[in-house]
Amino acid sequence: MATVVSKPPRGMVECPKCPLHGMKTFRAFTAEELAFVSGFKRGELAVEKGATIIMEGHHNAHLYTVLSGWAFRYKLLPDGKRQILNYLMPGDLAGLQGSLLGEMQHSVEALSPMRLCVFERDKLYDLYRNHTGLAFDVTWIAAREEQILDENLLSLGRRSAIERAAYLIAFIGSRARNAGLNGTTAAQIPMTQQLLADTLGLSLVHTNKTIRKLVDRKLIGWREGGCEIKDMKGLLALARWGGIGETPRPFI
Template sequence: MSILQSPLTRKLSAFVALSEADLETLARFHRRRRTFLSGHEMIHEGQVNASAYVLAEGWACSFKMLPDGGRQIVDFQVPGDFLGLRSILFRTSDHSIEAVTPIEASEVLASDILDAFSDAPRLATAVLWAASRDEAMVVEHLVNLGRRSAEERMAHFLLELSARLNLVGMGDRTGFDCPLTQYHLADALGLSAVHVNRVLRHLREDGFVTFQKGRVTFDDFGRLTDLAGFDTGYLDQEGPLLR
C-alpha cells in the first residue's frame, strides 16, 4: 500500500492538505510493520517505554481493568488510528490495548514522533488534531455513559463508528462491517451482554438499525441520528482546514 492510500494519510488529510515533504515524513511511520493475533495485548497498563502503533488493518480496543476483574473499554481503534500515543509521551502507559481482530500495525517510537514534529510542522499539527479528536470522542463517551439511555447510547456509538470508518473508506450511510461482539459492546457502553442483546433487538424491530453476522446495516439512518442526537461536529472531519 502506498503512503497516499494508507488509512492514516486519508485520516490526517481530513484536517490538512499534506505536502510531499509531509508524506515523506509520514512514510517513516510505516517502516516497522508488525502483525498481531486477535486477543494479543499490545500495550499493558503500567508498561514502561512502550511503543505506539499506527493501525493499518483490523480493529483494536483500549481499556482499563478494575480490581474486581471487570473491564471498561475506553474506545475502539480502526485503521488510521494511533494506538498508545500517550504511552510514548508518558513515563508509563495509563491503559492497555488489545487486538480485537488479527491486525497489521506499524510500530512508532518516540523519536519518530519528535523528529516529525521537528521536520514537518504541518504534519505535527495534523497529529495534534488527531489526538484532540480522540479526546473529543472520549468526552462524548462520558456523556454516553452518564446521560444517554441504553438505546441512545447504542445508536450514538454505532453512528460514531460509521463516521470514523467512512473517513478511511470503510463505511457509509448504509452500514459497515463490524467484528465486535456483544461482550465488547457491553464493556464499552456500561451495559450487560444481555442488555446489549435486548437493545439491539429493539432497535432492529423498531426499524432503526440491524447488527447481525458482523455487519451493521442502517435501516433508517435519519431516524437513528435523531434518536441519538448525533452531530458529527465533534469529529471535525468535514474537510481540510489547512492547505
C-alpha cells in the same frame, strides 16, 4: 507481551504507497513530509484478531498508526470489569499517551487482523523539531480523541441505555464508513454484544435486550457477530446527537 504475532517486513508497504494516501478522508502530505515519515517509520506490525498490542501498566517504546483493521482501547478494574474507551480504525494513532507520559494506562486489543505502522518513540521529538505541520497533526489527533471521549462521557453519564446504544452504533458506523472499512453498501460492523456492553457500561443481558429493541424499531439489523445500520437518521434522532463532521483529517 501477550500473543503478538509479528510477521516481519515481508510485504512492508512503502509510505508513498500507503493505502491511506489518496483517501478523501485524509489530508495529503507534501513530498517533503512524505520523505520524513518514510524515515520515521521503523517497521510494520501484523497481528491476529484478539492480539494485545499495548498493555496497561507497561512502558512501550513505540507509537503506532493503524493501516488496516480494527482495535479497541480499554481499561480494567481489579475485579475484571472492563470498560472500552474507544475504537481504533485506519489512520488512528495508538500509544501517544505512553510516548509522552511514560506508562500506558490502558490496553489495546485487535478486533480483526491488523497491520500497523511502527514508529520509534524517541524520534517523535525529531518530528516536532523538523516538521511543524506534522507536529500540529499529532496534536490535532489528540484533540480529536479528547472530543470523542467527551461525547462518550456525556453518553455514559446522561443518556439512557437505548440512547447510548443508538449513539454508539451511529458513531462507530460513521467512523468506519469514513475510514473505508466496510462493504460499499451495507455498513457491516463486526462486533459482539459483549463488546457493546463493555463500551456502553451495561450488562450483557441488558445490552441484548436493548439491541433487540433497536432491531424491532428497524433502526439496525443484527446478524451473527455484526450489526448493520438501517436508519442512520433514526439512530441520530434517538441519540439526540448531531453526527460527526466530514472534513478531511490528518494522520501520520
